[in-house]
Amino acid sequence: MSGDPSHGEDARHAGHGSHAGHPDHAAASRRALLVALAINTAFFVVELVGALLADSVTLLADATHMLTDSASLLLALFAAWVSTRPADARRTYGYHRAEVLGALVNGLFLLGVVGYVVYDALRRFGDPRPVDASLVVAVGVVGLVANLVAAWVLSGHRDSLNVEGAFLHLLADAAGSVAAVVLGLTLLVTDWYVLDPVFALVVAALVSYSVWDLLRDSLNILLQGTPRGLDVDEIRAALAAVDGVADVHHLHVWALDSQRVALSGHLVTTAEADGDAILGQTQRLLGDRFGVDHATLQLEGAHVETAAFDCHRPTTHD
Structure with missing residues (x-):
């Protein structure tokens, strides 16, 4: 021309x-992701054991979601590390979009979790099972605290779409823990075991809602949208x-x-x-x-x- x-x-x-470069902020974001990963993984083990002992699909759904939180945090950490690589002759803009790809994969991962939870919940409607309500409440409270603490650790770094994806994972999981607590309290005074798969579907709906913006923003960036x-x-x-x-x-x-x-x-x-x-x-x-x-x-x-x-x-x- x-x-x-x-x-x-x-x-x-x-x-x-x-915004051309914030190495200190990026390092702080990675540290926050690492702390959130440690908290979430520790309490995933607790919740998984509780779900198996209580035989609750709602608790199992929340534990499964907690596992995906850990996976998403690990993915976010990897993407954040890749994005710090300097520009070169093949990637003249650098590797910043590694974080966007990480956010997109996290969103798709969440949709996979939703599919599993919906399948298991629908299967349980035909065969409601007794649930250990006290254990569901106890584990739900522990999971809620863990999710909120991990989300708080990430709350100051949400300007990154990558961290935002991990943050949404944690909030959706916190909602699942709230559902588990409400379910357990209800079953302490009733025998409506059919509420277990009902609450599991509520958790699945909340997760689907939380992932929409993440997928939309990630795809918009990758498609060079305004x-x-x-x-x-x-x-x-x-x-x-x-x-x-x-x-x-x-x-x-x-x-x-x-x-x-x-x-x-x-x-x-x-x-x-x-x-x-x-x-x-x-x-x-x-x-x-x-x-x-x-x-x-x-x-x-x-x-x-x-x-x-x-x-x-x-x-x-x-």
Whole structure:
């Protein structure tokens, strides 16, 4: 591509925002994930033993979900470590999207857990079994405390989609523990054992609800979609309003990961425009108003045909 020669350079970077790199914050996130993993794994063993002794499908569902929490935390830790690798010739943006992939896998893992719980609960409807209510209450309380403590450890690091996925695992599991406690208290005064699979389905519904946003955001990033909260038309109008900019086209906005937003576009400038001034102003505008971290803008003279910058490979015919 070629731009207006009066501007010298065809493409120039319009700056990098404040999220370009936070090694200390990333290290703190990994430590938080490690602590949450240790807490969750210890109490998974407790809850699994309690579920088997009480013969409760609700408790078993919650214990199974707790195991997936541990797996998700381990996956999140691995993804967080991979994302710290520096950019290279093959991955010029670095490995930040490893965390997004980790979040996506966590979401799919949760859906698999939901499928298992629903299957087991439906099977139990035809054959309700007696449940040790006292043990269900005790283990449910212990599991609830463990989930809430682990979620609290991660609560300060939810700006990462990867950590957010692990956090949602823990909250959904906490809801499952609440369901187990309510079930146990109910069965202490009644013999409605059919409530066991009913509460298991409630847990499954809560898990499904919690995973929706995670899957949607992960897929949107991987598909180069516009990040939630950003309006491309609003950005285009703001750039067009910069002094010296006559038109804006080929504007693209996407997310590198859950924290970094990238943008590229072509700015058609007036004949008397100051290219350096335009780039400086757009840098501040994009960073301060829209949170864009990486922006690359092409400056073009008003006399250049827009079609000249259509970068699609031409089709040849025999």
